[in-house]
Amino acid sequence: MKSRHKRIAIIAGGLASLGVAAFFVLNALNSNIALFYTPTQVAAGEAPKERVFRIGGLVKEGSLKRNDMTIRFVVTDTAKEIPVAYTGILPDLFKEGKGVVAQGKLAADGQFTASEVLAKHDENYMPPEAKHAVDTAGQTAKTLKQ
Amino acid sequence: MSNKIIHWFKYGSPQSFYPLAGKMIPWFWALAAIFCVAGLWIGFFVAPTDATQGEAYRIIFIHVPASWMSMFLYIVMACWAGIGLSLNTRLSSMMASAIAPTGAMFAFLSLWTGALWGKPMWGTWWVWDARLTSELILLFLYLGFMALQAAIDEPRRADKAGAILALVGVVNVPIIYFSVKWWNTLHQGASISMSKAPTMAITMLWGMLVMALAFWMYSIAVALQRARAIMLERERHTDWVKYAVE
Numbered sequence: 001m002k003s004r005h006k007r008i009a010i011i012a013g014g015l016a017s018l019g020v021a022a023f024f025v026l027n028a029l030n031s032n033i034a035l036f037y038t039p040t041q042v043a044a045g046e047a048p049k050e051r052v053f054r055i056g057g058l059v060k061e062g063s064l065k066r067n068d069m070t071i072r073f074v075v076t077d078t079a080k081e082i083p084v085a086y087t088g089i090l091p092d093l094f095k096e097g098k099g100v101v102a103q104g105k106l107a108a109d110g111q112f113t114a115s116e117v118l119a120k121h122d123e124n125y126m127p128p129e130a131k132h133a134v135d136t137a138g139q140t141a142k143t144l145k146q
Numbered sequence: 147m148s149n150k151i152i153h154w155f156k157y158g159s160p161q162s163f164y165p166l167a168g169k170m171i172p173w174f175w176a177l178a179a180i181f182c183v184a185g186l187w188i189g190f191f192v193a194p195t196d197a198t199q200g201e202a203y204r205i206i207f208i209h210v211p212a213s214w215m216s217m218f219l220y221i222v223m224a225c226w227a228g229i230g231l232s233l234n235t236r237l238s239s240m241m242a243s244a245i246a247p248t249g250a251m252f253a254f255l256s257l258w259t260g261a262l263w264g265k266p267m268w269g270t271w272w273v274w275d276a277r278l279t280s281e282l283i284l285l286f287l288y289l290g291f292m293a294l295q296a297a298i299d300e301p302r303r304a305d306k307a308g309a310i311l312a313l314v315g316v317v318n319v320p321i322i323y324f325s326v327k328w329w330n331t332l333h334q335g336a337s338i339s340m341s342k343a344p345t346m347a348i349t350m351l352w353g354m355l356v357m358a359l360a361f362w363m364y365s366i367a368v369a370l371q372r373a374r375a376i377m378l379e380r381e382r383h384t385d386w387v388k389y390a391v392e
Contacts, residue, residue, distance in 0.1 A: 004232060004233055004234070007231065007232040008232045011228055011231065011232055011313065014313070015313060015316065015317075018314060018317055019317055022317045022321070026321070026328075030329070033276050033328075033329045034276075034329045034330050035273065035274075035275040035276070035329070035330055035331050035332055036330055038330070056330060089269075090269070091266070091267065091268055091269030091270075092199075092266055092267060092269075093198060093199065093267050093268070094269075095198075098198075101332055116269075116270070117269065118268045118269045118270055118273065118332060119267065119268055119269060120268070120332055120334070121198070121199070121267055121268070121334050122334055122335075123334045123335045123336060123337040123345050123346075124337070124345045124346065125196050125199075125203060125206070125337060125345070125346035125347060125350050126196065126197055126346065126347050127194030127195060127196070127197060127347055128194075128195065128197045129194075131197030131198070132197075
């Protein structure tokens with residue numbers, strides 16, 4: 001074996017073992033890397049108690065209520081729901097039916113008091129006309145189902 | 147017959163690569179300028195407004211290509227560094243050193259434009275989610291590579307140390323790319339991927355792809371220019387440099 005072949009083998013072996021190590025580390029840290037808990041995870045008791053954490057999901061359609069400075073809405077992952085109260089300014093993309101990430105504390109009665117609300121954008125980019133077409137198509141599909 | 151064969155390996159030596167790179171650089175600069183003008187024109191005048199984000203989405207014409215380049219250049223840099231380390235070729239290590247600053251610039255640009263977009267859209271400049279954090283680590287890897295090489299006086303040893311750092315850092319690149327798939331993050335998923343049709347309007351897509359081409363051409367042009375400077379510096383005691391400079 002030439003020394004150059006040896007070096008290539010060492011580098012390839014090193015990279016492979018590094019990849020495996022990284023895989024195990026990331027697997028072990030899985031729950032800590034996730035930015036937020038879904039309502040289902042919270043319902044299952046996976047979220048930390050008495051500590052600030054983030055929940056993420058969709059803002060339930062028709063759940064948004066404004067009362068002076070306090071905003072109330074429901075975060076859902078279509079399986080479980082969490083009611084959220086928040087006092088402050090909402091980001092531009094915050095909308096019913098869209099993604100949201102809220103940071104705060106969960107009370108014993110299941111009410112989540114948020115200190116920060118962030119909007120989560122999806123990967124779809126389209127002009128308003130296309131959006132309109134997609135929405136109407138969605139409406140038609142819904143009507144047809146009923 | 148024999149004089150028709152091109153001796154590709156001769157371009158592996160700085161002496162013959164130096165003039166070749168010099169001839170190629172203006173072409174890449176010209177292509178970069180053309181693609182950049184075309185890309186920005188599509189981005190600002192042809193691509194439609196986004197339905198939910200308004201005009202602010204136009205940052206993607208810089209942000210997405212810059213992020214792609216920051217990851218791609220890292221892979222290229224690590225490949226050159228790896229070749230230099232295993233085959234002991236002088237030019238490969240010089241190419242790795244020449245690419246690093248450009249990669250760092252694109253990583254910084256990606257983070258910076260992302261923050262500018264994040265404030266009005268998400269409601270925050272920065273969040274420690276997997277995508278943003280791993281991209282920040284990429285910037286630190288580039289800076290670490292450059293700092294490490296700058297800290298060692300002897301070029302051959304600097305190359306070796308830098309190459310090991312660059313190769314170890316490669317593990318971060320797939321983490322950046324798949325972070326939005328593996329974990330829940332604030333950053334949205336990929337609009338363009340190998341496995342499904344792009345989820346964006348076609349003119350928006352063109353704007354992004356043309357800008358990506360512009361960034362490619364720019365990266366090649368600057369990397370070659372920097373490589374030429376490194377060649378002259380490292381081989382300053384040789385005869386060919388004396389002729390090249392005259």
